[in-house]
Amino acid sequence: MTLIDLANPTKFLTLTARVLPWLVGITAAVLLIGLYQSAMAPDDYQQGATVKIMFIHVPNAWLSMFVWGVMSGAALGTLVWRHPLADVAAKAAAPIGAAFTFLALVTGSLWGRPMWGTYWEWDARLTSVLILFLMYLGLIALWRAVEDPSRAARAAAVLTLVGAINLPIIKFSVDWWNTLHQPASVFRMDGPTLDRAFLIPLLVMALAFTLLFLTLHLAAMRNEILRRRLRSLQMMQASQRAA
């Protein structure tokens, strides 16, 4: 099966049916390993056991941006190549991205209270991630508000690409402004500053959450294809009744 074949929704559904059970198994296995490593990780000399929140906060924060990146790629697919699955991919990813962003905000807040003494601070990193969350909600509302799927797809694609401007702002907010949030400690030019005892469980959890996203995204895309097939059949049924 070539990449071109996947443009056919029916072939995509066949592939999904084959791949999903394997992906579910691999995701569950990696997640269990990550959770075990997170539980066994030592306490931090400054933060104590609260460092364990990092193992779920950081993967959710990474995915909140990664999912918007995937949606931006899909938006290009909708606007430039008019790929039949591009809007399906973007629409299916939005609620999952919104959930990861919500979790990044709330777990960050629960980590911030004992470490910073506050649940929330209107600094650049926290505010830009909150804006990302609101953009996810706006996109979901847009898809629901516009009845014609092709018009909704184009409008959502434009909004997604405009919203992508926020991604570098989130990433570099801790470098450009003086924020309460710590600077990057994993993806740095001079290498990670985290000790291996924390870095390895963090990377395993990040892989587990990425696999979780892929699994949920494939399943949600399958649902969206079926929803569109249902819509066209219902329209066909209505026109048969009218004739």
Place this chain on the structure above:
Amino acid sequence: MSLGPYASFIVTSYMLVTLVVAILIAWIALDYRNQTRRLRQLDESGIVRRSGRSATET
């Protein structure tokens, strides 16, 4: 394993992530069941796709 004085923050974080991920999984699974059930109903009423294949066939 002792979680120290901030155990409630750590436990709440992990429970919240578990809850939201469980809701996502349940929502997607229920949505799939709903779509396939409605497609099967259309199939039973004799509505077929333009390709001639049944509504539920992939």
